[in-house]
Amino acid sequence: MKIHQYLIVLMTAALLPILQGCEHPLKDVEVEVNTDPFAYGVLLRITDEQENPVSDVTVTIGGEDAEYIYNLNGYKQFDVEKGILILGIHPLHRPTETKPVTFTVQVSGSGYVTETVPFTITAAQYTSTYAIQIHRSETGL
Amino acid sequence: MSLKSRTIFLAFALLKLSSVQAQQTPPFRENPAYKPALGGVIGTTGIGLTLYQPLGIQFGLEVGAGLMPYNMQIVGTYGDYLTHSTARARLHNAHLMFGWVPFHGTENGFRHLTIQLGAGYLFKAEGTLTTQLRDPQSYGDIELQPEEIGIMYTTINWKEGLAPYVGLGFSDMRIDEHFGFNIALGGYLLSQPSVSVKGTAMLEGNEINQPIIERNLQNYRYLPNLQLGIAYSFNAY
Numbered sequence: 564m565k566i567h568q569y570l571i572v573l574m575t576a577a578l579l580p581i582l583q584g585c586e587h588p589l590k591d592v593e594v595e596v597n598t599d600p601f602a603y604g605v606l607l608r609i610t611d612e613q614e615n616p617v618s619d620v621t622v623t624i625g626g627e628d629a630e631y632i633y634n635l636n637g638y639k640q641f642d643v644e645k646g647i648l649i650l651g652i653h654p655l656h657r658p659t660e661t662k663p664v665t666f667t668v669q670v671s672g673s674g675y676v677t678e679t680v681p682f683t684i685t686a687a688q689y690t691s692t693y694a695i696q697i698h699r700s701e702t703g704l
Numbered sequence: 705m706s707l708k709s710r711t712i713f714l715a716f717a718l719l720k721l722s723s724v725q726a727q728q729t730p731p732f733r734e735n736p737a738y739k740p741a742l743g744g745v746i747g748t749t750g751i752g753l754t755l756y757q758p759l760g761i762q763f764g765l766e767v768g769a770g771l772m773p774y775n776m777q778i779v780g781t782y783g784d785y786l787t788h789s790t791a792r793a794r795l796h797n798a799h800l801m802f803g804w805v806p807f808h809g810t811e812n813g814f815r816h817l818t819i820q821l822g823a824g825y826l827f828k829a830e831g832t833l834t835t836q837l838r839d840p841q842s843y844g845d846i847e848l849q850p851e852e853i854g855i856m857y858t859t860i861n862w863k864e865g866l867a868p869y870v871g872l873g874f875s876d877m878r879i880d881e882h883f884g885f886n887i888a889l890g891g892y893l894l895s896q897p898s899v900s901v902k903g904t905a906m907l908e909g910n911e912i913n914q915p916i917i918e919r920n921l922q923n924y925r926y927l928p929n930l931q932l933g934i935a936y937s938f939n940a941y
Binding site: 585586587588589590591592593594595596597598600633634636637638639653654655 | 778780782783784785787789791831833835837841842843844845846848852853854856858860903905906907908909910912913916917919920921923924
């Protein structure tokens, strides 16, 4: 191999450290993923006639968009704690300007009159709080 | 010998002498690295076309344009997530190079060595990184696909304008009477790039990575150019 051919090989090889000298664009980047998938949340405060929190009730979600309603952990399990239940709307089924999300919340329990409340969540209602008051049934007394 | 005869003899002698001198003059040496030619090039700065023009026997000009449509897939773990990124670079330029052939008089391969100075006009100089998670994520019963989780867009921009170039190469290494091979190594000096990061959906908030990426790209001011080309000479050599 002649000297100038060596130089050509050397030129080619010289490119490698030049390229290696450049940092990877994503070095040290830590991709952040929002761990809360719910952009829309509905807080329900369930009380009796005396404004006491009620937890011994069963909540059933119904209505047109019921399948897109979850608890904050992403499950279809709606337990009321200290009178509070927070619902989330599936992140891929958010309300839009033309189509709000509609569903019903039915609260029932032994000794209570079953209450069904309709909800309509619009695109602007990222968070909303509602109070549901249930009444004790005569037979439950 | 008459005056007329002597004049004719002198004329013939001068003619003969000039003929001998012409034969003794070294033959015209052509530029060993530049011929009027049109070539195609491919390299780290993309693909392009270049027009070559000698300027005497030790200088030359190269005028051309190059397109860099560069795409690459990057898979890596950044933070707690395995990600997949598509890198796209678009660095298109028109360039004018002035070449010096320092060893034009030698008989060995170094007569093809050229030192190039010039500039490229970058009429498009940007890179984008589109990053998604590689795997679906579950939130309870909800499973979201990577495209549903969101996209992190990283855009890198260099200012359009002139970028100085310096390099060296071996030009016009003959393949046959019309075609020559060339190789060049050099670099463009670019402006400091600006970076913007934008996340969508559940990747919103990744703007915090912008200073990190800016730091990583601070040395992306040199666009290395290793380029191979074949040029067609308009005349046979």
